[in-house]
Amino acid sequence: MVVLGEVFPNFEADSTEGRLKFHDWVGGSWCILMAHPSDFTPVCTTEMGAAAKLAPALLRRGVKMACISCDPVESHKAWIEDIKAYNGLGSNAFPFPIISDETRQLAKKFSMIDPNEPRFDNKPATARAVFIIGPDLRLRLSMLYPGTTGRNFAEIQRVMESLLVTAKHKVVTPEQWQVGEKCFVVPFLSATEANQAFPAGVHVHSVPSGKEYLRTTPMPK
Structure with a gap:
């Protein structure tokens, strides 16, 4: 489990934007790192649409976003087209990377496994985690929702704004x-x-x- 105030662990993984070395990718920005149970599922599709709509404005404030899923990169890329279509995002490039965690190594490392909510493949699902990480790579906020309940991205934006003003x-x-x-x-x-x-x-x-x-x-x- 990652504790508030500790440096968020570094990792390297494949993503929809290529091989990603997390600390290098954060690169002195703020970061909202999310996780969701599975590609091609209804709640996750709504959440990713909401996150994609927030991402450009947050990036202008120095806040990057990324997501972790237990599916492979090719699945993520196909799913992105559904996310864009369902949420009316148009044909623009998706605004943040989706990271692959097929072995669930990251889900276990960051205590994101929900044993009571198996996926349709009968494997433990990743819970709906949110980590906000500061430019110093330290964990500033964490949230953990069950797979059955979609997150409120207006609240995520609200707490991000609070962290930005209280940090300065x-x-x-x-x-x-x-x-x-x-x-x-x-x-x-x-x-x-x-x-x-x-x-x-x-x-x-x-x-x-x-x-x-x-x-x-x-x-x-």
């Missing part, structure tokens, strides 16, 4: 935070440091305890 500024984002909304100042900054760091202003929210830990500031640009 001394803020944290509250429940259901969206881009453009106020952020909380991290508790360890003194009042003087907070006012210096956030010239747009810091608002201290009054609470019964009298503790001044709820401090909001406009989202830093």
Whole structure:
């Protein structure tokens, strides 16, 4: 299992964009690495369509995407045509690589096997994992869904935006935070440091305890 804050393990595998050496491919960018149970399945087809629609905008923000599947590369390439057709993606090139993991070596290495959801070939399925990896190659976020439940890619985009802003500024984002909304100042900054760091202003929210830990500031640009 990969633990938050640890360097995400390097690996080398075939993909729809050729042989991929993961750390070299990340190359100082942020990375969203996903996994899905199988090619030519309904839920995965919707998920890959949603991911493909997000990918260009995220790439402009310095965020790459890649996907792992237990099927061979030729299967991925054929499936991509279905993904594009079903999701109305047009004839453009698919915006990120799909990595082959036929032996399930990566699925086992990253604790992504779901023994309760065998594929139609009666082999253990890969769960719907999401790993967000920073430019320093350290794991910043992980999610794990069962094969039966499709992921919410609006949520993946939301947490990616949170990670981007909190990596650059001394803020944290509250429940259901969206881009453009106020952020909380991290508790360890003194009042003087907070006012210096956030010239747009810091608002201290009054609470019964009298503790001044709820401090909001406009989202830093």
